[in-house]
Amino acid sequence: MTVQSIRLFGDPVLRTPADLVVDFDKELRTLVKDLTDSMLDEGGAGLAAPQIGVGLRVFTFDVDDVVGHIVNPVLSFPDDEEQDGPEGCLSIPGIYIDTKRRQNVVAAGFNEHGDPIQIVGTGLMSRCVQHETDHLDGVLFLDRLDAAARKDAMKQIRSAEWYDAGKPPTIKASPHGRGLFGLGR
Numbered sequence: 001m002t003v004q005s006i007r008l009f010g011d012p013v014l015r016t017p018a019d020l021v022v023d024f025d026k027e028l029r030t031l032v033k034d035l036t037d038s039m040l041d042e043g044g045a046g047l048a049a050p051q052i053g054v055g056l057r058v059f060t061f062d063v064d065d066v067v068g069h070i071v072n073p074v075l076s077f078p079d080d081e082e083q084d085g086p087e088g089c090l091s092i093p094g095i096y097i098d099t100k101r102r103q104n105v106v107a108a109g110f111n112e113h114g115d116p117i118q119i120v121g122t123g124l125m126s127r128c129v130q131h132e133t134d135h136l137d138g139v140l141f142l143d144r145l146d147a148a149a150r151k152d153a154m155k156q157i158r159s160a161e162w163y164d165a166g167k168p169p170t171i172k173a174s175p176h177g178r179g180l181f182g183l184g185r
Helices: 026-042 124-136 147-159
Strands: 046-048 057-062 065-076 083-087 092-102 104-110 116-122
Touching: 026 046, 026 057, 026 065, 046 104, 046 124, 057 124, 065 116, 065 147, 083 124, 092 124, 092 147, 116 124
Parallel strands: none
Antiparallel strands: 046 057, 057 065, 065 104, 083 092, 104 116
16 A cells, blocks of 8 residues: 555645646556555545645545546536535545535546546535545635635634644635635636
């Protein structure tokens, strides 16, 4: 197993947009394996490369017994249907806050060998794909919350045993715009 440490809220790598993958080589395949092993070890639904300190546009997922990955994802939304439900993050352990997302998503990208792939997701898969793609853009799910929910989340974070007051984190506005009901469009 190649389990890597998960970077926690406050680490600057989580706020840095990731670079496009240009080399589909052995190093990328090792990264995908490390991400998959780390995600499965933590019991997460997804894990993006920045969460293990790697600034590349790659994430893995484990949703409804489907384990996979996507490189350089580009999202599109086939409709305006929305969902609202609890969302958490391996980089913000133990914090779950209702977060609005799109119900359906199509992610176009590549596998670890550079072959084009597409993920069509609804419900939890859609939420996971959007959440992990946000990580690749330096965005956390907290950035998608309204002011009251963000304040509550920050209170929970400050009382969490893993929180380091010496590294105060920042919350920023989503670069995707808030749109209707706080969803990026």
